[in-house]
Amino acid sequence: MALPAIAPYPMPATDELPANRVEWTVDPSRAVLLVHDLQNHFLSAYDPSAAPIPELLSHVAELKKKAARLGIPVLYTAQPGGQSPQERGLQQDFWGPGLPAEPHAAAIAAAVAPDEGDTVLTKWKYSAFVRTDLLERLREQGRDQIVITGVYAHIGVLMTACDAWMQDIQAFVVADAVADFSAEDHAMALRWAAGRCAVVTGARAVFEGDRSAPSSGYGADARTGAA
Template identity: 30%
Template sequence: MLLARDKSQLLIVDVQQKLVGAISGKDKVVEACVRLVRAARLLDVPITISEQYPQGLGPTVDPIREAFANNGFVLDKVEFSCLKSEALRERLHELRRKGRPQVVVGGIEAHVCVLQTAIDLEAQGFEAFVVADAIGSRDKASAKRAVSRLLKSGADVVDSEMVLFEWLERAGTPEFKEIQALIK
């Protein structure tokens, strides 16, 4: 199944100041998350950002917050899966009721919060699309195991370019030029 921008929502999971420093390949993960957020804003795809215990782990990193520009929701949680948080679960389900069952997921850590969220999304009838270049863990092996498990759970594993071009559907539009600039 292909992604459609009018059926999608974007979820960025826990890319926070005190967590991101320990993530293997952190710069690429943050860059891919920023790319997704900017594209979602440009294409009117609703955005939700989760923050795991922000009092202790700090807010979402600045590059993502700047790309986000208060265009969506930032919600705190203490649960690992976003679907175990009442506020996040309600937000995601509300968007699904409005015709957006596809959830594009990026964030950290791949083998904990991202994995549990994507498995719960699939179990609750969403279509989870986990963006491989926009997720990370402290240990690369943990992220690799997470991807393997995600595939077995029914989640689709994609990359950020796949998401952007599926959302676009065609070249030759003003949006295409703006999205193309995000990739270069």
């Protein structure tokens, strides 16, 4: 039930991204940037010197800088350490006790640590919307777009994107600013998001208005099927 040891794998290239069903673009006046669960505990499953981690942290750091320049609020999720079984709920059954009650494990990675003015939400479940005030914050600020980065792509990132869709919040999953248990899990998360609830884009393009992606590679089937 502990986190797996995650073998290195390459970040998806631009020409491997799935075809998106929709053509949303990020509007800085409507968007927030979410840094999802980039805590030392979750990153400890990876080799920090091997792909995809250097790219992940570099791209998230660059997106934070761009967001600051564009006036886009930056929010983080972080799970608390030392949760009781009651606080863990069913996550206890799937993943065990979770983060230890140790400050370094719970801390957000130094390379992408919050800056003054950023918001850190205490997170309890897969989705960043569950048992948090994320939706209320978005409504209060008049924002209806969320750009999602972090780990793990096929779990919390994907569930957050899907929950955003259910609240009529446009979600953007940054393909090379998320990471997962494997290349296969990463690819599956991108395909599902692009076909069902979000726009999948790259870190270089997300704030530039370029949503183009070929209908090949990871996403050949993204436009097929029905809800």
